[in-house]
Amino acid sequence: MRSKILFCLFSLPLIFILACGGSQTLKTTAEDNCIPAWYTTIPQDPNYLFAVSTANSRDLGLATDKAVTSARAEIGRQMEVRIQSLQKRFDEEVGLAEDSELRQMFTQATKTVVSATLSGSRVREQKHCRQGQTWQAFVLVEYPIGAANQALLEQIKQNQNMYTRFRASETFKELEDEVKKFEEWKSRQARQNQ
Known part of the structure; x- marks a missing residue:
């Protein structure tokens, strides 16, 4: 009789622990189903930069x-x-590191481009999941690389001293070629969307 009582005393807490653990597994599975495929496998496209993020809040x-x-x-x-x-490639070709004024102008141009990048990006995908009282948002943001190259090229051309030094370099020619490809790509996209 005593062994039955001890068995019940030890078994009862074990049953409660296992019962509580089982529902947690189901909850985790439900949360895993909420994660979109593009969040775990970020798209690859030579014309875009992509970034994913998630955030939680009580407000969607x-x-x-x-x-x-x-x-x-x-x-x-x-x-x-x-x-x-x-910048490292320009350093090698035109000696950007040796000219502090030119380096400062290039740094300012890059800051302008990065700032424009943030405003020129767009949300490509988004998904929202409710988890109790909290919303979880998943987003995929894209930015066309050609637009950044174009912005940098325009910044360089606006500064005559920098433009004069850079325009003869192979890196500058490659940058111009990438911008031309971007313009052609934009034209094709516009025609396809008509």
Whole structure:
């Protein structure tokens, strides 16, 4: 009899623990189903930069705004990396590092481009999920790379000293070619959307 009582005393808490753990597994599975495929497998396209983000809030709009802001900041970081790479190439070709005034002008031009990048990006996909009292927003933000190249090219051309130094470089010619490709791509997109 005593062994039956001990068995019941130890079994009862174990049953409660297992019962509580089972519903948690179901809840996790439901949350996993909410995650969109594009969030875990970010699209690849040579014409765009992409960033994904998620945010939570009791307010649906605020959750979306927070996610979009975070994704745009990530695109800004990606642009900074691309421009730093371009700056290194200009350093090698025209000695940008040796001319502090020219370097300062280039730095200002890149800041302008990154700022424009954030405003030129757009939400390509979004999904919202309700989790109790909280909304979770998933967003995929895109930015056309050609637009950033075009903005940088325009900034360089606006500064006569920088333009004179850069225009003879191979890197500048490649940048111009990329901008031309972007303009052609925009024209094709406009014709397809008509």
